[in-house]
Amino acid sequence: MLVVVQHPVVDVRGLLPGPDHRIDSPKWPHPLRVHPRGSQDDCRTDFIRGLGPVRRRMRGNPSPWLNESFYVDARNRIVLSRMRGTEPRLPFRVRLKPLFRRFYSDGVVGRFEIGFFCDLDFRGLDLATITSGARTALGVLARIRGGAAEPQPLAHFGQALAGHLLSATTRRTADGFTPPRWWVSVGTPGVFLELQQRSKDEPPPVRLWHTSPIVTNTPVSCWTIADSADSDRELLRRLRVQVSHLHADLAALETVLGFCRSGRLAPGAGVEDFLDDMCGKLLRPERHGLRQREYLTEVIDAAHGYYADRIWMLQVLSNQVSSKGLARKLTDAATMLSEALERPRGNFYLINGGDLVQEKNETVVHGSAGVVASKSTVTMRDVNMGTQGADLAALVEKLEAEVAALRGKVTDEAADQAEDAVASVNKELAAKEPDKPGMLRRLNALVALAKGAGGAGTAVAAAVTALRAALGL
Numbered sequence: 001m002l003v004v005v006q007h008p009v010v011d012v013r014g015l016l017p018g019p020d021h022r023i024d025s026p027k028w029p030h031p032l033r034v035h036p037r038g039s040q041d042d043c044r045t046d047f048i049r050g051l052g053p054v055r056r057r058m059r060g061n062p063s064p065w066l067n068e069s070f071y072v073d074a075r076n077r078i079v080l081s082r083m084r085g086t087e088p089r090l091p092f093r094v095r096l097k098p099l100f101r102r103f104y105s106d107g108v109v110g111r112f113e114i115g116f117f118c119d120l121d122f123r124g125l126d127l128a129t130i131t132s133g134a135r136t137a138l139g140v141l142a143r144i145r146g147g148a149a150e151p152q153p154l155a156h157f158g159q160a161l162a163g164h165l166l167s168a169t170t171r172r173t174a175d176g177f178t179p180p181r182w183w184v185s186v187g188t189p190g191v192f193l194e195l196q197q198r199s200k201d202e203p204p205p206v207r208l209w210h211t212s213p214i215v216t217n218t219p220v221s222c223w224t225i226a227d228s229a230d231s232d233r234e235l236l237r238r239l240r241v242q243v244s245h246l247h248a249d250l251a252a253l254e255t256v257l258g259f260c261r262s263g264r265l266a267p268g269a270g271v272e273d274f275l276d277d278m279c280g281k282l283l284r285p286e287r288h289g290l291r292q293r294e295y296l297t298e299v300i301d302a303a304h305g306y307y308a309d310r311i312w313m314l315q316v317l318s319n320q321v322s323s324k325g326l327a328r329k330l331t332d333a334a335t336m337l338s339e340a341l342e343r344p345r346g347n348f349y350l351i352n353g354g355d356l357v358q359e360k361n362e363t364v365v366h367g368s369a370g371v372v373a374s375k376s377t378v379t380m381r382d383v384n385m386g387t388q389g390a391d392l393a394a395l396v397e398k399l400e401a402e403v404a405a406l407r408g409k410v411t412d413e414a415a416d417q418a419e420d421a422v423a424s425v426n427k428e429l430a431a432k433e434p435d436k437p438g439m440l441r442r443l444n445a446l447v448a449l450a451k452g453a454g455g456a457g458t459a460v461a462a463a464v465t466a467l468r469a470a471l472g473l
Contacts, residue, residue, distance in 0.1 A: 001117070001118045001119075001133055001193060001194065001195045001196075002099070002115060002116070002117065002118070002192075002193070002194040002195075002240075003096070003115070003116045003117075003118045003133050003134060003137045003191065003192075003193055003194075004113050004114070004115045004116075004191070004192040004193075004194075004240070004244070005113070005114045005115075005116075005137050005138060005140075005154050005189065005190075005191055006111055006112065006113050006189065006190040006191070006192065006244055006247065006248065007111070007112040007157065007158035007161055007162075007186055007187075007189055008109070008110070008111055008186065008187040008188075008190065008247060008248035008251040008252065009109075009110040009111070009112065009158070009161065009162050009165060009184055009185065009186050009187070010108065010109060010110070010184070010185045010186075010187065010251070010252040010255040010256065011105070011107070011108055011109075011110060011165075011166075011169075011183065011184050012108070012182075012183055012184075012185075012255075012256065012259065012265060013179075013183050013184075014107055014108055014270060014274075015108065015256070015265060015268075015270035015271050015274055016183075016265075016270070017266070017268060017270070020170075020179065020183070021170050021171045021173055021177055021179065022169055022170060022171070023049075023169050023170065023171050025046050026046040026047070026048065026054050026070075026072075027046075028105045028106055028107040029069075029070070029105070029106040029107060030069075030070070031046045031054045031070055032046065033045055033046045033054075034046060034054050034055065034056050034070060036056075037053075037055065047072070048072050048103070048165070048168055048169060049168045049169075050077060050144075050146065050164065050167075050168045051072055051074050051077050051103065051164070051165070051168055052072050052073045052074040052075070052076060052077055052103075053072070053073055054070055054071070054072055054073075055070065055071060055072075055073045056069060056070055057069055057070070057071070068104065068241060070104075071102040071103060071104050072102065072103040072104075072105075073100075073101075073102060074101045074102060074103055074112075075098075075100065075101045076145065077101075077144055077145050077146075078101040078114065078142060078143075078144060078145075079142065079143050079144070079145050079151075080098055080101075080114070080140050080141065080142050081140070081141045081142075081151060082139070082140055082141045083095065083096045083097070083098070083116075083140060094118065094132050094133055094136040095118070095119055096116040096117070096118055096133075096136060096137060096140065097116060097117040097118075098114070098115070098116055099115040099116060099117055100113070100114070100115045101113075101114050101115075102114075102115075103165075108252065108274055109248055109249060109252040110165070110248075111244065111248045112158070112161050113244070114137075114140075114142075114154065116137050116140075118133040118136070118137070131211065131213065131222070133193060134191040134193060134213070134215075134220070134222050135213070135215055137154060137191065138153060138154050138155040138189070138191065138215045138216070138218075138220065139153050139154070139155070139215070139216070140153065140154050141153060141154075142154050142157045143160075144160060144161075144164050147160070147164065153216055154189075155189060155215050155216050155218045155220065156216065156218060158186035158187075158189060159186055161186065162181075162184045162185060162186040163181065163184070165184055166179055166181065166183060166184040182259070182264065185255050187248070187251030187252070187254065187255060188219060188220070188221055188251060189218065189220050189221070190220070190221045190222070190223065190244065190247040190248075191220055191221070191222045191223070192223050192225070192240050192243060192244055193222070193223070193224045193225065194225050194236050194237070194240050195224065195225065195226045195227070196226075196227055196233070196236070208223065208224070208225050208226075208239065208243070209223075209224055210222065210223050210224075211224075212440075212468070213465075214447055214461050214464065214465050214468075217447055217450065217451055217457055217458060217461045218447070219444045219447055219448075221247055223243050223247070225239055225240055225243070249278060249281060252278070253275075253278055253314070256271065256274060256275070257314065267321050267322070272321055272322070272323055272326055275321070275326060275329075275330065276323075276326050276329060278333075279326075279329040279330060279332070279333040280329070282333045283329065283332055283333060314330050314331075314333055314334035318330035318331045318334065392429060392467075392470060392471075395463070395466055395467045395470055396422075396425070396426055396429065396467065398463050398466070399422055399425075399446075399460070399463040399464065399467055400422050400426075402456070402459045402460045402462075402463045403415075403418045403419055403421075403422050403446065403450075403460060403463075404419070405456050405459065406418055406449075406450060406453055406456050406457070406460060409453040409454065409456050409457075410449065410450070410453050414449045417445070417449055418446055418449045418450065418460075421442040421443070421445055421446050421449075422442075422446070424438075424439075424442050425439050425442050425443065425467075436471065439471065440468070443464045443467065443468055444464075446460060446464055447460065447461050447464055
């Protein structure tokens with residue numbers, strides 16, 4: 001099984017009107033000087049200071065994006081340790097082998113991707129087992145060679161990577177200019193698991209599903225792509241790159257829209273060009289032989305409420321841009337993404353590499369792991385994922401108690417916000433039609449507010465995980 005941990009980063013310097021002192025090389029998305037490793041001209045290859053040289057993909061570009069052809073090879077700068085982990089529910093240790101450490105960019109949207117081989121293929125398609133590979137990868141300790149910071153779990157490594165990238169790509173000036181940290185921001189971590197299952201039965205179609213576990217107090221977007229052992233690996237690779245891009249692009253969209261809303265970024269020419277390009281990606285009629293609208297609808301449907309914030313902000317900004325054409329594009333993109341939230345949840349299937357099929361399914365909750373999956377009546381009928389139902393009142397009462405214990409361990413403002421979030425969730429639960437995306441946002445905000453509170457923060461995260469599992473969020 002291939003496990004890829006992604007930290008999406010957004011570099012807004014190209015969207016700012018004034019000078020940003022950014023180093024011009026490499027020129028993304030198509031660097032000018034890229035030579036083979038070990039060649040006579042390798043020393044002239046473009047590089048990012050303190051990160052690594054630019055390399056060309058050996059197996060070729062699997063997607064229509066130019067920035068997939070080149071990457072920065074950071075294997076000598078990102079140092080990894082503690083490659084093994086244990087799960088209390090599993091009778092074996094999970095072992096990882098590092099495969100690559102790379103940075104991709106198109107000039108604004110970047111992706112730090114760290115890949116591992118995980119020896120879980122032979123154990124079959126069991127969500128608890130597969131999720132253990134993701135949790136182990138997020139627990140790997142990482143540091144930047146030559147940096148002063150102590151090693152930290154990959155789940156929390158995004159801020160260090162964004163800060164290092166900002167420093168390494170800023171030109172030193174005589175006046176000692178220091179760029180604001182928000183110029184390069186990091187989004188929600190993503191984990192992508194590419195699995196080829198050994199099965200004696202008829203080979204199943206490619207399956208894609210999404211979970212949102214909380215790992216070490218950090219919400220994570222986790223995608224699993226599964227196929228039979230004798231399937232085309234190139235198809236899996238292309239689909240993984242597609243989903244990886246979708247995660248990073250929507251994280252960038254959320255960040256830029258948030259900066260526009262707060263006033264940090266003015267909706268000028270640079271921002272409008274970025275939004276125009278981003279909406280163009282979403283509204284493209286076809287990609288890799290797949291009809292784009294159906295593909296994105298199915299992929300986002302797998303994550304149901306996860307992208308609700310992005311859709312809402314697209315709708316808000318469509319009334320604030322000066323270009324009528326861009327406003328129409330923003331509205332069309334928001335409408336298309338909204339379609340996913342109005343449909344029943346289910347797994348995504350690729351038949352013969354092209355046709356999209358969604359089969360009837362039922363929601364199944366794995367309470368102890370804090371994850372939710374959809375069980376198809378055909379292809380996953382023999383998988384035991386746990387139990388359904390829970391005493392919501394008891395779970396909410398537990399969460400209220402843990403949040404109350406935060407006071408004194410976080411600022412008064414953070415404690416007030418946490419208590420307000422719990423009250424809002426409680427109110428939604430009493431409603432006739434609860435706003436599940438809204439509850440998910442508030443529960444994730446609770447985890448963020450509890451960071452740095454030690455054991456009290458861990459207890460809040462555990463209570464949130466249990467409630468989310470019971471609600472199917």
